Amino acid sequence: MAPPNPCLRVPAAVSVLTVLLGFLLLVQVSLASGTSDISAYNITWKSIDFKTILEWEPIPVNQVYTVEISDRWGDWKKKCFHTKKTECDLTDEMRNLRETYIARILSEKPIKSDGDPEESQHANAPYFTPYLDTNLGQPRIQNFEQNGTKLKVTVQDSITPFRINGNFQTLRQIFQQDLTYILYYWKASSTGKKSVRTDTNEFLVDVDKGENYCFNIQAFIPSRRAKQKSPESEIRCTSQDKVVFKELFFIIGAVLFVIIILVIILSVTLHKCSKARAERDRKENAPLNFA
Numbered sequence: 001m002a003p004p005n006p007c008l009r010v011p012a013a014v015s016v017l018t019v020l021l022g023f024l025l026l027v028q029v030s031l032a033s034g035t036s037d038i039s040a041y042n043i044t045w046k047s048i049d050f051k052t053i054l055e056w057e058p059i060p061v062n063q064v065y066t067v068e069i070s071d072r073w074g075d076w077k078k079k080c081f082h083t084k085k086t087e088c089d090l091t092d093e094m095r096n097l098r099e100t101y102i103a104r105i106l107s108e109k110p111i112k113s114d115g116d117p118e119e120s121q122h123a124n125a126p127y128f129t130p131y132l133d134t135n136l137g138q139p140r141i142q143n144f145e146q147n148g149t150k151l152k153v154t155v156q157d158s159i160t161p162f163r164i165n166g167n168f169q170t171l172r173q174i175f176q177q178d179l180t181y182i183l184y185y186w187k188a189s190s191t192g193k194k195s196v197r198t199d200t201n202e203f204l205v206d207v208d209k210g211e212n213y214c215f216n217i218q219a220f221i222p223s224r225r226a227k228q229k230s231p232e233s234e235i236r237c238t239s240q241d242k243v244v245f246k247e248l249f250f251i252i253g254a255v256l257f258v259i260i261i262l263v264i265i266l267s268v269t270l271h272k273c274s275k276a277r278a279e280r281d282r283k284e285n286a287p288l289n290f291a
Contacts, residue, residue, distance in 0.1 A: 040058075043103075043123060047128075048136075049160045051091055051161050053091075054067060054090055055087045056086050056105055057086060059086060060107075063108060064084055064107075066079075066080065066106040067083075067088040068103065069093050070103075072099070072102070091161050092161075097162060098129065099130075100129045101127070102124070102127060103128070106120045107120060107123070108120040108121075131174075132224060133227065136221065136231075137219075139155055139156070139219045139230055140233060141233055151185065151205050151207045153202070153203040155201040157170035157172050158171045160174065172201065178222075179219065180220045181197065181201065181217055181220065183215060183216075184217070184232070185215035186214055187211050187214075188213060188214050189211075212238050214235055
């Protein structure tokens with residue numbers, strides 16, 4: 001039997017090599033073209049206290065993005081023209097917080113030298129209603145005071161970027177009675193928490209006299225089905241040692257003030273008495289005038 005001719009294997013090897021080269025060329029072309037044929041995906045709304053930004057992927061290589069936004073009636077407006085960013089601030093376009101907005105992202109190649117734009121692709125964002133869908137930011141405690149058996153806590157109103165007649169509105173002005181705050185409080189020496197709610201910005205709760213208390217607050221929208229609660233605020237604590245020191249300081253100050261007043265009165269009285277006595281002695285020792 002004749003040995004196999006190695007020359008017959010050459011065409012097969014050439015074919016395999018050709019396929020490999022073709023595959024590598026295809027990969028190179030694909031990489032060179034970037035993601036120009038890929039529309040936006042992973043589109044999400046990022047909104048806190050009505051500051052609203054639309055985000056998406058991917059980072060563009062050979063394309064640009066334009067965002068369009070509309071209310072339910074189809075009044076489309078363009079934002080963030082031909083941007084290479086993957087986010088767009090749409091806060092100022094949401095002038096009616098109870099309206100439901102629609103957004104879409106156009107993926108386009110840059111305009112060619114002859115001025116003819118390439119055909120664009122678009123991807124739709126989820127519907128967004130600011131009043132229902134914005135997340136509540138972390139609330140802040142404006143001030144607090146523990147006086148005897150009463151603990152008073154005041155919540156600071158968060159300022160939002162939403163404006164009426166040029167004036168920035170607070171969360172309370174927007175939500176009004178729909179905004180509730182929860183106060184969680186406990187003795188500093190204990191882990192047992194109590195809670196109380198208010199539809200204003202102030203709490204006044206009964207506590208044990210002489211005990212130190214810690215507390216924090218949380219915003220709450222009971223009418224919502226989702227995104228009802230904000231993150232809890234930082235924990236603050238009272239210090240009755242400072243209160244006792246202040247009370248003692250005022251008591252000592254009042255006593256010192258009374259003593260000083262008494263010393264002044266006594267000094268003035270003694271001075272007047274001494275002056276009157278000297279005047280009397282002067283008259284008694286004066287020589288008689290017989291003229």
